[in-house]
Amino acid sequence: MRLTVFGLGYLGATHAACMAELGHEVLGVEVDPDKLTKLRQGQVPFYEPGLPELLGKHIDSGRLQVTDSYETAADWGDAFFIAVGTPPKKGEDSADVSQVEAVIDNLVPLLTRDAIILGKSTVPVGTAQDLFCRAKDLANNILVEIAWNPEFLREGHAIKDTLHPDRLVLGRVSGGNAEMVTREIYSSLLAEQTPFIVTDTATAELVKVSANAFLATKISFINAIAEVCSAVGADVRAVADAMGYDTRIGRQFLNAGLGFGGGCLPKDIRAFRARAGELGASGALAFLREVDIINMHRRTRIVDLAKTVCGGSLLGAHVAVLGAAFKPESDDVRDSPALNVAGQIQLQGASVTVYDPQAIDNSRRLFPTLSYADSAMSACHRADVVLVLTEWAEFVGLDPHALGKVTSRRAVIDGRMCLESVKWKEAGWEYWS
Numbered sequence: 001m002r003l004t005v006f007g008l009g010y011l012g013a014t015h016a017a018c019m020a021e022l023g024h025e026v027l028g029v030e031v032d033p034d035k036l037t038k039l040r041q042g043q044v045p046f047y048e049p050g051l052p053e054l055l056g057k058h059i060d061s062g063r064l065q066v067t068d069s070y071e072t073a074a075d076w077g078d079a080f081f082i083a084v085g086t087p088p089k090k091g092e093d094s095a096d097v098s099q100v101e102a103v104i105d106n107l108v109p110l111l112t113r114d115a116i117i118l119g120k121s122t123v124p125v126g127t128a129q130d131l132f133c134r135a136k137d138l139a140n141n142i143l144v145e146i147a148w149n150p151e152f153l154r155e156g157h158a159i160k161d162t163l164h165p166d167r168l169v170l171g172r173v174s175g176g177n178a179e180m181v182t183r184e185i186y187s188s189l190l191a192e193q194t195p196f197i198v199t200d201t202a203t204a205e206l207v208k209v210s211a212n213a214f215l216a217t218k219i220s221f222i223n224a225i226a227e228v229c230s231a232v233g234a235d236v237r238a239v240a241d242a243m244g245y246d247t248r249i250g251r252q253f254l255n256a257g258l259g260f261g262g263g264c265l266p267k268d269i270r271a272f273r274a275r276a277g278e279l280g281a282s283g284a285l286a287f288l289r290e291v292d293i294i295n296m297h298r299r300t301r302i303v304d305l306a307k308t309v310c311g312g313s314l315l316g317a318h319v320a321v322l323g324a325a326f327k328p329e330s331d332d333v334r335d336s337p338a339l340n341v342a343g344q345i346q347l348q349g350a351s352v353t354v355y356d357p358q359a360i361d362n363s364r365r366l367f368p369t370l371s372y373a374d375s376a377m378s379a380c381h382r383a384d385v386v387l388v389l390t391e392w393a394e395f396v397g398l399d400p401h402a403l404g405k406v407t408s409r410r411a412v413i414d415g416r417m418c419l420e421s422v423k424w425k426e427a428g429w430e431y432w433s
């Protein structure tokens with residue numbers, strides 16, 4: 001099939017490359033000239049394991065093309081995917097859907113035959129219905145169907161999550177063609193018995209935000225338990241392991257530590273609450289505020305721990321921060337807990353040096369005042385305390401003996417409970433988590 005994907009960020013670039021891998025002819029539309037130039041050369045403007053190879057393969061084969069032209073896009077496809085961003089509105093929690101609306105406004109007047117638009121972006125419930133009305137006003141004697149096909153991919157695992165998803169969800173208006181077309185697009189995934197939930201658009205929109213709200217809640221739940229464990233000297237990891245054996249609960253997303261960040265979970269739970277408020281159901285999601293508070297408290301708590309380790313003040317302390325990305329296998333620093341902690345520590349008068357295997361360039365743009373090193377070893381040079389804030393395999397595999405030779409003091413705070421504490425203690429380190 002001929003598919004068009006609007007927005008070639010983390011979600012859209014992955015989706016476009018994966019649709020080409022499934023055998024479709026794909027046209028990606030990106031309006032940012034820098035991104036477009038890179039993509040045309042087969043380069044991915046962010047870090048996602050395996051994506052440069054997949055994207056390069058299909059740019060070379062011609063099965064994936066990129067453009068900034070809506071005219072070309074309007075003529076191209078059997079179906080049009082929307083994968084643009086939905087960041088928070090300035091100074092508000094609610095989602096800004098203007099980029100999604102802009103795709104409709106620019107595309108629909110150019111369409112000359114009936115079209116199916118499949119939204120993938122995470123949007124407030126009710127958006128697809130609003131877009132349908134918007135498209136109807138703009139359409140020139142054609143029928144534009146708007147359906148929602150939310151995406152559940154995780155950064156760092158984006159290709160696997162797209163080519164072998166846990167489930168496919170489609171929200172559509174009954175009586176239209178969206179289900180038939182979507183079944184055809186994903187026929188090879190459906191042949192693998194991937195569960196396919198077909199529902200109305202509001203339900204599909206809610207599936208996505210509910211899943212993210214649940215994941216955030218699970219993380220904050222274990223972090224709240226971690227606080228209680230700290231108070232009594234209990235082991236939160238053992239609690240999580242034992243709870244996780246209960247198949248009703250499951251072990252995933254019960255890793256206590258610095259909490260969640262990134263471009264999705266924090267903004268999505270806030271936008272979800274804001275939307276519930278608009279719908280007159282704010283009380284129903286009041287608990288998400290608590291989830292958010294617990295999560296943000298993890299950041300201040302680790303700053304306080306660093307202060308205690310440094311003798312009660314961070315003023316003049318040398319602090320090494322290992323990790324800046326919001327999670328390993330990503331260069332994404334949007335709402336990164338690691339970078340937030342590094343910034344807070346610096347604001348309290350410490351000299352902070354950050355190292356991350358992939359996220360230095362993005363971190364430097366966001367926090368130009370922090371110092372950056374090009375290796376873990378050089379970040380730790382003369383450090384009074386080392387903070388491990390993203391659980392990259394590189395940090396898990398660090399040799400504490402070698403690292404201890406360059407630091408001022410052998411003190412480590414394991415913000416992700418990812419280090420082998422025994423190994424570090426045997427190498428003479430004071431260890432906190």
Ligand code: UDX
Pocket residue numbers: 151152153154155156212215219252253254255256257258259260261262263264265326327
């Ligand atoms: C998330 C959802 O998982 C995905 O389904 C959705 O499509 C987009 O949002 P992503 O933002 O890529 O994906 O990251 P995820 O793997 O969910 O991790 C989010 C944050 O939670 C990270 O900061 C991670 O470090 C943290 N986390 C995760 C924990 O603190 N503990 C855990 O046990 C798991």
